[in-house]
């Protein structure tokens with residue numbers, strides 16, 4: 001990999017990520033944990049002064065994003081099959097759509113990890129711990145929708161921070177993350193809509 005071209009990144013302070021807008025009160029502790037973890041990795045990146053080290057940080061963040069997507073696939077699929085009740089059918093169908101889109105995100109991230117010379121971590125061991133979002137089975141439609149919304153909000157915060165961290169240094173990874181971020185925002189919006197109709 002080319003290292004010479006990246007010397008200009010040394011003088012730049014990557015630790016400039018602004019806090020995203022305050023999250024909804026019910027979700028503050030989860031988001032705070034995510035932010036702390038993401039920031040910790042970013043600081044690891046800031047003390048390194050060459051491309052390879054920076055790439056290692058990007059790979060670490062991407063593997064956490066991969067784990068997050070995989071957990072989201074599992075949670076949405078569980079909810080798809082377990083959704084019951086008179087309103088369940090369209091919501092269960094939407095969970096399946098989301099599950100498939102999270103799988104596409106996982107695949108894009110895995111492909112990018114390989115492009116950057118890394119290895120995608122698909123190990124089930126430690127998957128939940130690597131993931132930013134949680135696998136919550138949830139009881140009933142409303143709780144399922146709410147848990148999925150929490151997970152989407154966590155993903156949105158994570159991707160936004162990654163995009164801010166990567167900045168101009170890796171436009172391809174940034175574009176991939178931005179495109180995924182926009183889909184997560186759509187997911188969150190749809191889930192919020194479902195809740196408001198109940």
Ligand SMILES: [Fe+2]
Nearest residue numbers: 069101102105
């Ligand atoms: Fe996703």
Ligand SMILES: [Fe+2]
Nearest residue numbers: 152183184187
């Ligand atoms: Fe999503």
